[in-house]
Amino acid sequence: MSTPSALQASLQTRPVLAAAAGMETSDGAGVSLTRLLGTPRLRMLDPFLMLDFFGSDRPQEYLAGFPEHPHRGFETVTYMLAGRMRHADNHGHEGVIETGGIQWMTAGRGILHSEMPEQQDGLLKGFQLWINLPAHLKMTEPRYQEVPAAGIPVEAREDGVTVKVIAGTTSRGTTGPVRAEATEARYFDVTLPPGASFAEALPEDYTAALVVFEGALTAAGTPVEPLGIAVLGEGGQAVATAGPQGARFLLLAGRPLQEPVAWGGPFVMNTREEVMQAFRDFEEGRF
């Protein structure tokens, strides 16, 4: 095993507070999912609310898709690892997220949208992450940031380590195309060859987690296997070492909002009254 060359002796390694396997579930019109965050086991990690992984080559597990549904008060981030997903909303915004591409949707005051597989067979695989918005942005105008695979920079490190930088800036200075000012979210897709190590400096008080989806790794002495999430405690840097099969994982980090969370289905606000208002606005056609 190599010593991660980015490891800084002056920075404390973040411990693993909890490591949890994802939970099998289904959502939308019956899409099979593995939920990693937003479960009884791991309710939320401020500012991250929910994380789903979908990965199947059996059409009956994904064809039904996610027909029209609303969102208000947060952002949904769809990262396609394989396959194609068509998105359309009630304001006329429509497009297809292709393999390797990202759609970062700031739902803000609200949209109605559908997310449907743009394929009849083959592998459909990816993540959807929900990121909370602070009170002053919950009712902001909806915004899309859509970036195809070719627009996502890949940072090459020593020992064959690569980092796809979707949002935020790495400790080496690579900046992703997505602007996530509200939470200063970092969204990195990291690939480690067998035995390779990775270290990344992060602001001490930011929430951080590793989400392993290929191979396996060890973080601060704790093994993490796919599909699994390791919640990191406070410290100056995240550190991980791949097992003999290598590893691929998401590094998610962001500034905690530390605000009350009132969560009602597809609406995430600060108070119960605001959630009730969202249901009324939805039912009365104000989205």
Ligand code: CO
């Ligand atoms: Co949605």
